[in-house]
Amino acid sequence: MKLGVIGGGAWGTALAQVAAAKGQETLLWAREPDVVASVNAAHENRLYLPGIPLNPAIRATGDLADTADCDALLIVTPAQHMRTVIADLPPRDVPLVLCAKGIEDKTGLFLHDVARTMQPRGAIAVLSGPTFAHEVAAGLPTAVTLAIEDQAMGERLRDRLAGPAFRPYLSSDVAGAEIGGAVKNVLAIACGVVEGKRLGQNARAALISRGFAEMTRFGLAKGARVETLAGLSGLGDLVLTCSSISSRNFSLGKGLGEGKSAAELMADRRTVAEGAFTAPVLLRVAKAANVDMPIAAAVCALLAGDCTADEAVERLLARPLRSEGV
Numbered sequence: 001m002k003l004g005v006i007g008g009g010a011w012g013t014a015l016a017q018v019a020a021a022k023g024q025e026t027l028l029w030a031r032e033p034d035v036v037a038s039v040n041a042a043h044e045n046r047l048y049l050p051g052i053p054l055n056p057a058i059r060a061t062g063d064l065a066d067t068a069d070c071d072a073l074l075i076v077t078p079a080q081h082m083r084t085v086i087a088d089l090p091p092r093d094v095p096l097v098l099c100a101k102g103i104e105d106k107t108g109l110f111l112h113d114v115a116r117t118m119q120p121r122g123a124i125a126v127l128s129g130p131t132f133a134h135e136v137a138a139g140l141p142t143a144v145t146l147a148i149e150d151q152a153m154g155e156r157l158r159d160r161l162a163g164p165a166f167r168p169y170l171s172s173d174v175a176g177a178e179i180g181g182a183v184k185n186v187l188a189i190a191c192g193v194v195e196g197k198r199l200g201q202n203a204r205a206a207l208i209s210r211g212f213a214e215m216t217r218f219g220l221a222k223g224a225r226v227e228t229l230a231g232l233s234g235l236g237d238l239v240l241t242c243s244s245i246s247s248r249n250f251s252l253g254k255g256l257g258e259g260k261s262a263a264e265l266m267a268d269r270r271t272v273a274e275g276a277f278t279a280p281v282l283l284r285v286a287k288a289a290n291v292d293m294p295i296a297a298a299v300c301a302l303l304a305g306d307c308t309a310d311e312a313v314e315r316l317l318a319r320p321l322r323s324e325g326v
């Protein structure tokens, strides 16, 4: 058995660490030659996960053709690049486990729908949950949702990743698992704004709760199950990402709350803050489904420079009073 991990950022590297701990051959594909060199020579990803010793059994490559003999692939590129990278894979029907969090901007498609158009036959799973890469790579306890229609295949994939500190919970709700991860990144930007503007912890808790109401409205409209949205890949990841400056999305929002522009904040970032790319497409898809998402709309306007953080907050607080139900 040989597991391929496609994407040598922080999360792909952490997942390679999880896979290698199971004793299986693990191949990590990275775009950057520096990542390939540092993983192979120093057993460290100096660009994206510095300071965390990696299992020396992880082998890195810069050539996608080397994944031809892998019998399952974890796809861990940023959401907007997933399609091109899958298109460049050696053509086979091995199971794909999608680990990015986002919605494809140019089509409005969820990532499992993108992958399905490119691989009509092979199994497609979604792995998502509250998982800061540096904690997972360091072996700290973590639980995730692993969603896939074919439960027997799901059990096989689960058993290749599960370990004493890494607990995948199986689900058949692929759309639900994906929607939580995509939406929470946008909401984490909003929570970062609360931090940047020092609006207090009450405001952050209110945003998390009302953000969860938005996630639930959107998820139910798009076929997700409520228990998935309330589980690890939904509420679990929302709480994590909205509470910690370790989140790239939260820290982007904090900068916006401090008055910096999105362009300024994104200019010198090597790492990805998916919420910035997801927000506009999320809003488009929500509008088309008649789903009201005022917090996501505020994040969108702020990212686009259409309003200041003060105006975004004022508008949210001035909305008509209403009953609490979703």
Ligand SMILES: NC(=O)C1=CN([C@@H]2O[C@H](COP(=O)(O)OP(=O)(O)OC[C@H]3O[C@@H](n4cnc5c(N)ncnc54)[C@H](O)[C@@H]3O)[C@@H](O)[C@H]2O)C=CC1
Binding pocket: 007, 008, 009, 010, 011, 012, 013, 030, 031, 032, 048, 076, 077, 078, 079, 081, 085, 099, 100, 101, 102, 131, 132, 133, 134, 270, 271, 272, 274
């Ligand atoms: N870092 C984390 O804690 C977690 C990240 N994720 C998700 O995993 C996905 C990957 O994120 P990270 O590993 O954190 O990335 P990262 O921010 O550590 O690194 C950026 C990655 O983007 C890649 N990249 C940039 N331009 C590209 C292109 N044109 N084509 C292909 N790849 C390109 C880089 O090679 C690098 O692998 C994202 O969707 C993220 O939301 C999910 C769970 C946890």
Ligand SMILES: O=C(CO)COP(=O)(O)O
Binding pocket: 101, 129, 130, 131, 132, 133, 185, 188, 237, 240, 241, 246, 247, 248, 249, 250, 272, 273, 274
């Ligand atoms: O998805 C994540 C944790 O589950 C990582 O969040 P950020 O991308 O905001 O850092």
